[in-house]
Amino acid sequence: MQNLIDGKEYSNILLNKLKEKIKELKDKRLPKIVIIQVGNNLASNKYIKHKIKSVEKIGMLCDFKKLDENITQKDLLEIIENLNNDHIVDGIIVQLPLPNHIDSTVVNSVISYKKDADGFNPITLGNVMLGTSKIFPATPNGIIKLLEWKNVEIKGSNVVIIGRSNIVGKPLANMLINKSATVTVCNTQTKNTANIAKKADILISAAGCANLVTSEFVNKNMTIIDVGANFVDGKYCGDVNFNEVQDNVKLITPVPGGVGPMTIACLLENVYELYLQNI
Amino acid sequence: MQNLIDGKEYSNILLNKLKEKIKELKDKRLPKIVIIQVGNNLASNKYIKHKIKSVEKIGMLCDFKKLDENITQKDLLEIIENLNNDHIVDGIIVQLPLPNHIDSTVVNSVISYKKDADGFNPITLGNVMLGTSKIFPATPNGIIKLLEWKNVEIKGSNVVIIGRSNIVGKPLANMLINKSATVTVCNTQTKNTANIAKKADILISAAGCANLVTSEFVNKNMTIIDVGANFVDGKYCGDVNFNEVQDNVKLITPVPGGVGPMTIACLLENVYELYLQNI
Numbered sequence: 001m002q003n004l005i006d007g008k009e010y011s012n013i014l015l016n017k018l019k020e021k022i023k024e025l026k027d028k029r030l031p032k033i034v035i036i037q038v039g040n041n042l043a044s045n046k047y048i049k050h051k052i053k054s055v056e057k058i059g060m061l062c063d064f065k066k067l068d069e070n071i072t073q074k075d076l077l078e079i080i081e082n083l084n085n086d087h088i089v090d091g092i093i094v095q096l097p098l099p100n101h102i103d104s105t106v107v108n109s110v111i112s113y114k115k116d117a118d119g120f121n122p123i124t125l126g127n128v129m130l131g132t133s134k135i136f137p138a139t140p141n142g143i144i145k146l147l148e149w150k151n152v153e154i155k156g157s158n159v160v161i162i163g164r165s166n167i168v169g170k171p172l173a174n175m176l177i178n179k180s181a182t183v184t185v186c187n188t189q190t191k192n193t194a195n196i197a198k199k200a201d202i203l204i205s206a207a208g209c210a211n212l213v214t215s216e217f218v219n220k221n222m223t224i225i226d227v228g229a230n231f232v233d234g235k236y237c238g239d240v241n242f243n244e245v246q247d248n249v250k251l252i253t254p255v256p257g258g259v260g261p262m263t264i265a266c267l268l269e270n271v272y273e274l275y276l277q278n279i
Numbered sequence: 280m281q282n283l284i285d286g287k288e289y290s291n292i293l294l295n296k297l298k299e300k301i302k303e304l305k306d307k308r309l310p311k312i313v314i315i316q317v318g319n320n321l322a323s324n325k326y327i328k329h330k331i332k333s334v335e336k337i338g339m340l341c342d343f344k345k346l347d348e349n350i351t352q353k354d355l356l357e358i359i360e361n362l363n364n365d366h367i368v369d370g371i372i373v374q375l376p377l378p379n380h381i382d383s384t385v386v387n388s389v390i391s392y393k394k395d396a397d398g399f400n401p402i403t404l405g406n407v408m409l410g411t412s413k414i415f416p417a418t419p420n421g422i423i424k425l426l427e428w429k430n431v432e433i434k435g436s437n438v439v440i441i442g443r444s445n446i447v448g449k450p451l452a453n454m455l456i457n458k459s460a461t462v463t464v465c466n467t468q469t470k471n472t473a474n475i476a477k478k479a480d481i482l483i484s485a486a487g488c489a490n491l492v493t494s495e496f497v498n499k500n501m502t503i504i505d506v507g508a509n510f511v512d513g514k515y516c517g518d519v520n521f522n523e524v525q526d527n528v529k530l531i532t533p534v535p536g537g538v539g540p541m542t543i544a545c546l547l548e549n550v551y552e553l554y555l556q557n558i
Contacts, residue, residue: 105411125408126401129453130445132384156468164456166409173452174408177443177464182475184463185456189435196461 003246005225005253007142010149011261018268019058031275032061033091033117033268034083038076038102039069044095051093054264060271063089073102077110084112090278091117091271096167105166114278117270120167128171131178134277135270140172142262143204143225144179150251152202152223155180160197162186162213162239163206168227172204193217205239213240215248223251227259282525284504284532286421289428290540297547298337310554311340312370312396312547313362317355317381318348323374330372333543339550342368352381356389363391369557370396370550375446384445393557396549399446407450410457413556414549419451421541422483422504423458429530431481431502434459439476441465441492441518442485447506451483472496484518492519494527502530506538 022030033055037044048064055062067076076094083089092115098104108116113123119137127133147154159181163169169185176183181202186193197203197217205213206227218224228239238255246252253259301309312334316323327343334341346355355373362368371394377383387395392402398416406412426433438460442448448464455462460481465472476482476496484492485506497503507518517534525531532538 105409122405122409122411123402124405126403126405129404129408129449130384130401132401156470158470170408170453170456173456173464174449177449177452177466180466180468182463182465182469184461185452186461187456187459189459190461191435191437 003249003251005146005150005223005251005258007146007253007258008261010146011142011265014145014262014265014269015054015058018265018272021272022059029088029279030059030061031090031271032063032088033093033271034063034065034089036065036067036076036079036092036094038067038071038094038098040066041095041097044097048095051264051267054268058268060268069099071102073106076102076107080107080110084110084115087278089115090275091115093117093267115274117267117274118167119171119270125166125171129174134273136175136266137167137171138263138266138270139168139206139227139259140175141266141269142259143172143227144175145266146225146253146259146262147202147223150223152251154202156182157201158182158184158199159202159204160184160186160200161204161206162193162197163208163227165206168206172206207239209239210237211239211241213245215241215244218245218249220248220250222249224249224253225259226253226255228255229260282528282530284425284429284502284530284537286425286532286537287540289425290421290544293424293541293544293548294333294337297544297551300551301338308367308558309338309340310369310550311342311367312372312550313342313344313368315344315346315355315358315371315373317346317350317373317377319345320374320376323376327374330543330546333547337547339547348378352385355381355386359386359389363389363394366557368394369554370394372396372546394553396546396553397446398450398549404445404450408453413552415454415545416446416450417542417545417549418447418485418506418538419454420545420548421538422451422506423454424545425504425532425538425541426481426502429502431530433481435461436480437461437463437478438481438483439463439465439479440483440485441472441476442487442506444485447485451485486518488518489516490518490520492524494520494523497524497528499527499529501528503528503532504538505532505534507534508539 108120113121116124164187173183173185194216202223204225210230210232226238226240371390387399392400395403443466452464473495481502483504489509489511505517505519
């Protein structure tokens, strides 16, 4: 497993650095994050458990609000507004997915950009596009940190992103463009995705489609970042047919243990940055 | 000139539609735009003259403020804040470029997104990325309108953009991604730009570099949009070596008379939309 990018290892390094920074605050107010869950989505339960564990590990404060799945959008927005105005709250996360009667775009735009731990607010995203933001959507930021950790050259490299979601594909494309990569964003309408992918120096799959990326998509000098989070026959897997391509690429992230742990570390880095701006 | 995309023709169509809409307002308050120029840049003088002429043609109100080039950033921001609070002002434009002592990113972020005629405010750009905006940066929007006017298929097409500015390349990329194109954004660090461009269905050059796009960049089925605005030996020209490629592509915009006039039409469409939101 020489060519594995171990996201768990690097996220632990980042979390330990955060822990040190929080220790240095001594008798100052500690950074605080509020996590809101609406309903009882099983995958969400798991993700939130991981987040709370990491928050506790580094010594931040955490408040977890589990709300009834029938809460109205109006009542949810009111809870968020109250948290926006609570000066000892530094970051607010509303765990996705939300029930169908609640519009996540509205929710994300109501979370103040000053408490936007996930980096989903339009102001944050506009600044991300402009290259002026200190807060970044956590998964894209985790991906870039992994590449930089492994000294994968971004500037001038040919990056192909499969997927164009608001939380991964699009912000990531903008961030990589700002780092002088040549970036191609593919979607379900793309013709010959394999041909396009095959020429990439860095291939990032965020399509949410198990076994999408096969040996036809890769080359020997490629770095693959697998952002997929799929369940197949009860087994958690990424977008990449890992066994098929692992030996045919330069570097690759596993699922689990690749991008996932990095997302949490970057989320908490956002909270720390928001805390610094808030105190 | 069978394959020419006549931006002047289409912008006139759009401006006449706007003129009709403004006529229909009858005794209501008319939409008003304020154009601010700092200093006396000769190209800016020309662009502003065009804008004012178009504003007058369609019957909007226009206020032109020409400020001393030594005005402080603080004083300029104060003028903008006053316009933000003036309820009969619907759109504010600060003509770029600004003198070196003024930070255009700060200026654009201070213009309220509710009066953001140029579409440069971070909130506008974040919403553009998310696909929730009714206001768009004018040049990218003009490009997409030209493609749609000429029935050039965007969905599923392979689009290559040369240039990654905050006012053209990046917002345009996000807008085209939202329209299901496969989008590649090149920059000065890109290796083999010609090879990448050659495979495009739609090639958009916004590099600001005369004669960049030569016959090596094109194919017979390609639509070329030339966003360049360069002066060579006193002559205004685009990024494309027009004479060399014109007969080797399917459709092409001229410079002048292509994207330029569309920018003004889309700018005034923004002002009209902001007016509707403001009354």
